[in-house]
Amino acid sequence: MKNTLLKLLLTISLAFMCYQSNAQTTTISVIDSTDAKEPGLKFGCGFGLSFLGGTNISLSPNLVYEVSDKISLGGGIQGSYTAIKDLQKTTTIGFNVISFYNPTPKFTTLLEFAELNVNRTVEMVTGDVKDKFWESALFVGAGYNVSNKIAIGAKYNVLYKEDESVYTSPIIPFVNITF
Numbered sequence: 001m002k003n004t005l006l007k008l009l010l011t012i013s014l015a016f017m018c019y020q021s022n023a024q025t026t027t028i029s030v031i032d033s034t035d036a037k038e039p040g041l042k043f044g045c046g047f048g049l050s051f052l053g054g055t056n057i058s059l060s061p062n063l064v065y066e067v068s069d070k071i072s073l074g075g076g077i078q079g080s081y082t083a084i085k086d087l088q089k090t091t092t093i094g095f096n097v098i099s100f101y102n103p104t105p106k107f108t109t110l111l112e113f114a115e116l117n118v119n120r121t122v123e124m125v126t127g128d129v130k131d132k133f134w135e136s137a138l139f140v141g142a143g144y145n146v147s148n149k150i151a152i153g154a155k156y157n158v159l160y161k162e163d164e165s166v167y168t169s170p171i172i173p174f175v176n177i178t179f
Contacts, residue, residue: 040066042066043061043179044062044074044076044177046059046174046175047059047177054085054087055082057082061077061078062098063075064098071102072099073100077093077094078093079091079094080092088123089121091118092116092117093116093117094114095114095115096115098112106144110140110153111140111141112141113139114136115134115136115137117132118166138159151174154172155174156170
C-alpha cells in the first residue's frame with residue numbers, strides 16, 4: 001500500500017514538473033507579510049447544549065498552540081451538567097489534552113484525551129444513590145471548518161463502555177470556536 005501511494009505521488013510530481021517546464025507563462029507572486037499566518041497561541045471554546053431527554057450543558061475552554069498551519073496542540077478544562085428529571089443528575093469536571101490536524105482548510109481531524117471527575121446522583125424509590133468516580137475518554141474525530149474560527153463535527157470515544165460510561169453514546173457532536 002505504501003509503495004503504491006509513493007509511486008502515485010512520484011508520478012504526479014513528475015507530471016507536474018514536466019507541465020511546469022513546458023508552460024510559456026511566468027507568474028510573479030508578491031507575498032504580503034500581513035497575510036502570512038504565524039504559529040501562535042489561540043484560545044478556543046467547545047460547548048454543547050441539549051434538551052433531548054433531559055438537560056445537558058457542557059463547556060470546555062482550551063488553549064491551543066498552532067505548531068504550523070496544519071497542526072495544533074493544546075489542552076484545557078471541561079465541565080458539564082446533565083439532568084434527567086426525577087431520574088438522574090450528573091456533574092463532571094476535568095481536563096483534556098487535544099491535537100488537531102487540518103489536511104485541508106475545510107477539514108479538521110482531532111485526537112483528544114479527557115480525564116473527568118464524575119459526581120452522579122440517581123433518584124430511586126428507596127432513596128438517592130450517589131456515585132463518585134474518575135472516567136477516562138479517548139476521542140478520535142473529524143469536522144468541517146465552517147470558517148477559520150468555527151469547526152463542527154463529531155468525535156468517537158474509543159474507551160466507551162455502555163454500562164459504565166458517564167456518556168450516553170460513544171459518538172459526541174462538537175462545535176469548537178477559536179478566538
